[in-house]
Amino acid sequence: MKELKILGIVVVFTLILYWGVEPFAHSQMHKHVEGDDFKYADLPALKVKGNAENGKALAAACVGCHSIKSQGMAAPMDAVTSAQTYGVNPPDLSDMGALLDEKFFAHFLLDPAKVTKSKHFAMPPSAGSEQDAADIVAYFKSIAPKEVSPKEAYEAACGRCHANRYAKWTQIGEVPKTKSNIKTGVDLEALEFKKKVGTYENKLADYMGKLPPDLSIIIRARSEKFLETFVEDPQSQLPGTAMPRVGLTKEAYEKVKAYLEETGDPSKPKREALGPWVIGYFILFAFLAFLWKKSIWKGHH
């Protein structure tokens, strides 16, 4: 009887510790942030409709800094030279019409620093009026592909700032497949590429105030809720951070998340496939134990 009481007390205290202290500590360490489901409610609805034809002419100015590869337009400078000029490489714009929220995109063109909530954003205002902005957005929507892969979404939205070691992604592109020299054993091409990444990262760190972290295992370090509300509005979780609000749609965010899951936790599908087998094993084991018990007790009744 006494042992039972002690056991009861231990169980009760363990439960109090778990339900009371753990979630309490959690809520103290992580500010609870209500997301707005990528609706960007702080930005007013557009009052005009865009015209893609006009937008195409206006978008010619964007190619002064950006590439639009799907339209055969190359960037005026390579990634490293761009970083030496702006602090960061302006992303390729081919998929932006599919990735960015329409309303966000238009307001972004009118005032990039304000809309991204960054203290400094190297892109100057690039639309003269709300009508021009809407036209440019309509153009980028008209050239956007129907399907954007998780990898493409990540590269366009995050890849200029965040490397991903597991995916062999650097901020200036994928690590090239190179061969070392047979005689010297040295891979000069790979060294050259490393040097370029180093130069780029130095410029990026100067521009951002710190080097944006590698995101290969972020999916394991941070909760889903944190990631979602952080990408939606970095200031909500890290007031004063230099990371811009990127302006993704909910679907585009899901793509980016899928990519981070693929690269950061590649064994997850395997683990999930194993689950039913483990449960099946336990059921079988319990059944055998039951039969065994029955056979042992058979003669005793």
Ligand code: HEC
């Ligand atoms: C003077 C160079 C320059 C011009 C011109 C320019 N941009 Fe940019 N743009 C940049 C730079 C630099 C960045 C990245 C800045 C950063 O990440 O801090 C950028 C970022 C962007 C982004 C990413 C925004 C996000 O949400 O992350 C989009 C979209 C974009 N530009 C669209 C355009 C369009 C459309 C035009 C033409 C109407 C244009 N830009 C003209 C330099 C430029």
Ligand code: HEC
């Ligand atoms: C213009 C550069 C830039 C872009 C684009 C960018 N980030 Fe960041 N990001 C940063 C910087 C700088 C930090 C470091 C923030 C800090 O500590 O203040 C950061 C930090 C983070 C963190 C770590 C936050 C934490 O404290 O754990 C995550 C997660 C993240 N970014 C995800 C993303 C994702 C996902 C995208 C694309 C949708 C993205 N970022 C796009 C610059 C960028």
